[in-house]
Amino acid sequence: MNLHRFFVSASIFTPEKTFVLQGEFGHQLSRVLRLAPCATVVLLDGMGREYLAELTHFDRNGTVTGRVIEERLATNEPRTQVTLFQALLKGERFDYVLQKGTEIGVSAFVPVLTERVIGGSSPVKMERWRKIVREAAEQSRRGLLPSVVEPLPFGQALKLMPEESLKLMAWEEEKISSLRKVLRTTPPPTSVSLLVGPEGGFSPAEAAEATLAGIQTISLGSRILRAETAGPTATALILYELGDI
Ligand code: SAH
Secondary structure (H helix, E strand, O other): OOOOEEEOOHHHOOOOOEEEEOHHHHHHHHHHOOOOOOOEEEEEOOEOEEEEEEEEEEOOOOOEEEEEEEEEEOOOOOOOEEEEEEEOOOOOHHHHHHHHHHHHOEEEEEEEEOOOOOOOOOOOOHHHHHHHHHHHHHHOOOOEOOEEOOOEEHHHHHHHOOOOOEEEEEOOOOOOOEHHHHHHHOOOOOEEEEEEOOOOOOOHHHHHHHHHOOOEEEEOOOOOOOHHHHHHHHHHHHHHHOOOO
């Protein structure tokens, strides 16, 4: 049975394993999805646990009460953690990266401000971005909720890449080292830090800085992908090559 899945804060659960859902969320359950008492749903804490729950009571102002039937470890996560360091993109393109990346299996998103980012001063929409990720994670039945941090300047983003991760920069000028070659010649990584540029690509200075920081430049093939295609595609290729898809 395909139960509705929702990410919630772990703090909603009482020691007696009951919970109350209010506001927009309660409204969504009762008015939008038209669930009624005795409906079962899956609640996820976003950090690795999921709760099979029964909704027991709906009141008039949209407050829903329920109880946990079963608590278990959330499954359905790739073994390899891919963190996508994506240069900011114009308009809805960044939204696509978040949505498609989440469906495919990105574990964390780091928006990056690079030299050729267009309109970098536009207001950042953290709340909207996190909503896109949450909805995509619910829809694609993720067990963990991918994180999205505030945009970081290029240099700071590089510093955030864990030393032990396989650090890759998708670079359209790289003609020799392919993603496949790198994945087949290094021990299977438990985490990958993947850097993808904006519409205008990376500057040569940025590529040099990344190389100095120990990041390998890789090609995604002879065809140039649009910036919003590159990250999700590379993630799918990484997880496929590592047997996670
Ligand atoms: N303006 C550039 C293309 C930028 S594509 C040009 O016309 O040459 C946007 C980003 O997607 C790039 O910075 C890179 O990170 C990634 N990308 C797209 N196609 C790629 C490919 N074939 N190999 C490696 N990276 C690629």
